[in-house]
Structures are given as C-alpha cells and as structure tokens.
Amino acid sequence: MSIHKEVKKVTVNSILEMKATGEKISVLTAYDYTMASILDAAGVDVILVGDSAANVMAGYGTTLPITLDQMIYHAAAVSRAVKRALLVVDLPFGTYQGNPYDALNAAIRVMKETGAQALKLEGGVEIKDAVKLIVNAGIPVMGHLGLMPQSINTYGGYGLRATGVQEAHKLNTDAQLLHELGCFAVVLEKIPAKLAKEVTDHLRIPTIGIGAGADTDGQVLVIHDLLGFNKSFKPKFVRQYLQLDELITTAVQQYVADVKSSDFPNEQEQY
Numbered sequence: 001m002s003i004h005k006e007v008k009k010v011t012v013n014s015i016l017e018m019k020a021t022g023e024k025i026s027v028l029t030a031y032d033y034t035m036a037s038i039l040d041a042a043g044v045d046v047i048l049v050g051d052s053a054a055n056v057m058a059g060y061g062t063t064l065p066i067t068l069d070q071m072i073y074h075a076a077a078v079s080r081a082v083k084r085a086l087l088v089v090d091l092p093f094g095t096y097q098g099n100p101y102d103a104l105n106a107a108i109r110v111m112k113e114t115g116a117q118a119l120k121l122e123g124g125v126e127i128k129d130a131v132k133l134i135v136n137a138g139i140p141v142m143g144h145l146g147l148m149p150q151s152i153n154t155y156g157g158y159g160l161r162a163t164g165v166q167e168a169h170k171l172n173t174d175a176q177l178l179h180e181l182g183c184f185a186v187v188l189e190k191i192p193a194k195l196a197k198e199v200t201d202h203l204r205i206p207t208i209g210i211g212a213g214a215d216t217d218g219q220v221l222v223i224h225d226l227l228g229f230n231k232s233f234k235p236k237f238v239r240q241y242l243q244l245d246e247l248i249t250t251a252v253q254q255y256v257a258d259v260k261s262s263d264f265p266n267e268q269e270q271y
Helices: 012-021 032-044 068-079 100-114 125-136 147-155 165-181 193-202 244-260
Strands: 027-030 048-050 084-092 119-120 141-146 185-189 207-211 218-221
Touching: 012 027, 012 048, 012 084, 027 141, 032 048, 032 068, 048 068, 048 218, 068 084, 068 100, 084 100, 100 119, 100 125, 119 125, 125 165, 165 185, 165 193, 185 193
Parallel strands: 027 048, 027 218, 048 084, 084 119, 119 141, 141 185, 185 207, 207 218
Antiparallel strands: none
C-alpha cells in the first residue's frame, strides 16, 4: 500500500508512517500561490516555504536578509493554495538563534498567520532550547543539518560538509539530539552519501536529503532548480526536469516580435 495514494491530507504522522514502511518522501519548495497550487495538485508530499525565497524570489546572494514578515507573506500565499501536502515553513535567520522565548514567539506568529503545519530550523545542540520550547508548544519541527545556508559566513562557501571525522560525529550527535527533542524529521544537506545513510539508518524519524545521496528517506529540491529557471546554476545534486529558462525566453521573444509586427492581438483576440 502506498501511503501517498491513501491519504487525503499529508500530516506529520503520514511522514513518520512513510519512514516506517520504506516509502520515499517527496519535498519541493514553493513561495507563491500559483506555483503551490500546481505542486499540490501534482501530488508532492511536503511543500517547504524555504528561506531560499531570499535567493530565487528577491535576488539576494544568501538567505540571511529575508525577514520574518517576508517569510510570513510567502507562507500565507502558499497556504491558501495547499489542500493536500504537508506545509512546512523555514524560520529565518535571527529569529531563533538567540533568546529561546523570542524563537517561540516567532514560531507562534508563523503558525497563527500562515496556516503552516510545521516549521524548519537549522542547527543542532546550539538551538536545542529553542527547539524544545517550540515542540513543547505543540508545533512540529523539522531539523536541518549539514550545509546550513544561514551559517554560510562561518563556512565561507557552499562546499560539501561533514567530510572530516569531527564534523561527521557532531552531525550524528546533533541528529540524535533533534530526534530526542521531538523533531519529526531532519533535512541533511550536502553531506557524503555514506554518512547520510548512516544517520538515516540510526534515526526513527525521516531524513530528507538534498545532495546527500539516495539512501535518505526523502528528497527535497528548490522548485526553480528542478524546472531549470536559471541555466547557469546547476549543482551536481540537481536534476533539471525542464529548461524553463530557454522556454520562457523563446516565448517572450515571440511575444515581442508579434507585438512589433502587429500580429498580436489578431481579430480573434479582441472584442
């Protein structure tokens, strides 16, 4: 039996059951109503309103500038479209790394103002107090380890993480801690596939990989990467299912030509 086909509304429990039965979990990002409508109708299990909106929607070089109000705006738009998928929203940089009670207040705002069903936070032991408070408030939390884009200034780049023994050990320890704190899943980003499998095998909660190999319990991609909106950005872990950059460029060029030649609108396209 495929849980994906059976459930009318994906919940945290559905995701945990997929892990238990070995059914892979599909996750994609969305930042607006129209795209979210398409992804939800197409059957994706989880829609993530990622702070990657800072990159693909606003043009920033990192995820750091996006604000809580901006994340709420994007998440509320997505929520109005989603009927079936589990809706998860990133807490942005600066809202949970300090005072845990400030983190709880930010989490409550997102849940009350967007209609989200869960939140995602980056980090392990460093944010344990915030995670504990949020989970204890009845808010499901998805963790995020490995390459954590909100910590990009510490890394100095977007390279592979946890290749050394010490960092790999910390990642394993953090994953277990997030599980113990009550997280229902954890994203593993850009780490060796062997390490991702090890973490996945030892956790009773699902792992969602991005650049972490095929042995995680699910996969996540940024929708703009999957659809090929930006032909100059194609990291190794991305599979482009379309090349929309080329298709859109061709369509717009044809529109411009049709307007210039007075071919558009024709008699059937006017009142």
